[in-house]
């Protein structure tokens with residue numbers, strides 16, 4: 326977890342707030358979700374993962390959405406966080422007043438306080454894959470520890486799918502592999518010639534394997550590379566048509 330500023334002068338923040346003000350719901354305009362993704366750098370607000378295994382990212386409401394008491398916060402940008410489904414599930418549809426959040430927390434009186442970046446980094450810090458808590462200014466609540474426990478950020482159960490080290494490494498391995506293949510197809514298409522058709526086809530076939538619904542990485546791949554692959558296929562088709570008619 327890292328500090329996420331939502332600076333009122335940031336053009337993205339201004340745009341999102343305008344869109345939210347004129348929308349009936351927080352997700353009415355897909356551009357809002359895209360802006361939130363950009364503000365969070367494509368990382369889950371809580372576990373910080375960049376590529377989520379078997380799941381799409383969601384928008385998390387720190388004050389739970391749809392509850393009468395917090396209705397005014399349903400479309401409040403400060404209340405919306407980019408979040409992986411795993412963390413969103415663990416957070417649940419309740420107000421968590423003991424954990425840290427990327428930009429605010431609740432004080433002893435239940436008031437909303439701005440989380441300072443230095444404070445967040447002192448209370449929760451990473452060493453490699455592992456996350457540690459330090460109750461820097463000892464109080465009744467160790468927010469760092471509560472956060473780590475709630476999201477099970479240090480799951481080291483080797484049989485668990487969300488084992489922290491495995492999760493990060495497996496994602497990165499598949500992500501990098503597909504990334505390299507997508508880049509290779511881009512490069513080949515730039516110098517496209519019938520003699521390299523077989524190579525392009527093989528690479529595309531490899532990539533398309535990941536898109537099969539039953540592939541364990543399909544959702545992650547579609548989420549991260551869907552637009553790229555669609556673009557590649559369109560370029561490829563156009564080149565083949567051009568060659569056939571010339």
Ligand SMILES: [Zn+2]
Nearest residue numbers: 369372409412
């Ligand atoms: Zn997460």
